[in-house]
Amino acid sequence: MQRSSTKAPAISLRGVGKSYSGVSVLQNVDLDIAPGEVHSLVGENGAGKSTLLKILGGAIRADHGTLTFDGERTAIHGPRDAIRHGISLISQEGALVPALTVLENVFLGRWSQRLGFRRAREDRERFDRLLEFTGFDVDPDRRVDRLPTGTQQQVEILRSLARGAQVLAMDEPTAVLTEHEKENLLGLIRRLAAGGTTVILVSHFLDEVLKVAERVTVLRDGQLVITEDAALHTPATLVRHMVGRQIDVLYPEPDPVPADAPVRLAARGLGRGLVGGVDLTVRAGEILGIAGLVGSGRSETLRLLFGADRATDGVVELDGTALIKLTPRKAMAAGLALVPESRKEQGLVMARSVRENVALASLGGRRYGPFVRPAAERSAVDAASRAVDIRAAKTDAAIQTLSGGNQQKALFAKWLLRKPRVLLIDEPTRGVDVAAKTQIHKLIVELAREGMAVVVVSSEIEELLELSHRALVLRHGHVVGEFPRGAPREAVIAAAFGDVGETT
């Protein structure tokens, strides 16, 4: 689809560049995006995608170059300028006010008012109309910090729409969504574009990019490699531009679990709140997947297994012994590790260095008296960082200066260093680029081969079914099905939805 060239581009960048302490992360970017176009931005972790979006959204300022919106050359000095130009950024990190409700976040500063009084009913009606338009299902009265990440992001989208965004820039919006929610979001993007909204989409899911975008731009090491019609590309051609060479993105096959492998971790009747009566077993060397829709209790189940939330029912057993009154500290001492879903809230200390973060969980094991041995620590951290391919200028850099995907890899490395007997992983490759993703898959398969028991939650059905020996499906907090590796994904999706003649 070619746009007529008579229309002024909605956005025009010329010579845009950005450096951090002398290191250039974006160089000389020229880009025109038409009104109502869906434009996708792809590239490896650290390529500069988020940096570009943040410049558009006013979160950071470019060092060089010019920005033009609707033919008007402008400077964006901050988020307010961006909002004034109708640009709304849905960032990788999320930007909601945690202690406020969904409704308060969506209309913050833009309440319906008459004579200075808030008109609550009007806001609820506006909210309902937004829900209808987006197809989202969000409770307006819930506090946003109690919502799963996928739902929080929906709240951000609702807020952008409430502000009447002309340009919606989304940084990996589908990274935490399940198949159905992804499809819903792609449908919404199409509808928005058809209505004239310009959408810029950053994503590591290349097939999804090619489905929805009219044009695609590839960034590599801060430079624009190509901007072309999406119709000219396949995932493989995009990857070649992204990494500058041909690579295979294949799932490694896990080794069969030895017939005599002992049950390492078991849960019997485990429950709390929504999660009820979960039974599961994982043997040494086995990778068990947990599938389900957002809100089905997948992450909650992992948290119960780790004692991050205290189960009200049932028991967790390690090597046949019940872990009573389980807490994360006890779980860690017993050899369990949990790689959480949200790196910002649950996993990493943003202001600390990569090295400190990676070393954090395992310091105890390496401490001699009161002294940490810096040399041993450094080499162990470097090895773990290499294993997951963290790309940081130096390991002394603060975690917050790493790109999103590299932060995820750091979180993974942190738990690897502990060499747990049971690894619980929530969304192992969230925000990780295709090349690094294969690397993380290989690593998980390798760990299982060495006898680790692994439980993995992933919203990506394909990842789950290729990586796990078996996958359980949760619905409304209950196990509703079990599928072997390579089972048809449609069957798993149907089980997750309960499309089997039930009335709930």
Ligand SMILES: Nc1ncnc2c1ncn2[C@@H]1O[C@H](COP(=O)(O)OP(=O)(O)OP(=O)(O)O)[C@@H](O)[C@H]1O
């Ligand atoms: N505040 C900062 N200080 C120093 N370096 C930074 C800062 N923010 C980003 N960078 C660096 O800029 C580069 C580009 O980062 P950016 O976040 O734009 O990557 P990305 O393409 O979005 O990657 P990902 O796919 O992992 O999200 C990275 O090397 C990153 O470490």
Ligand SMILES: [Mg+2]
């Ligand atoms: Mg990014």
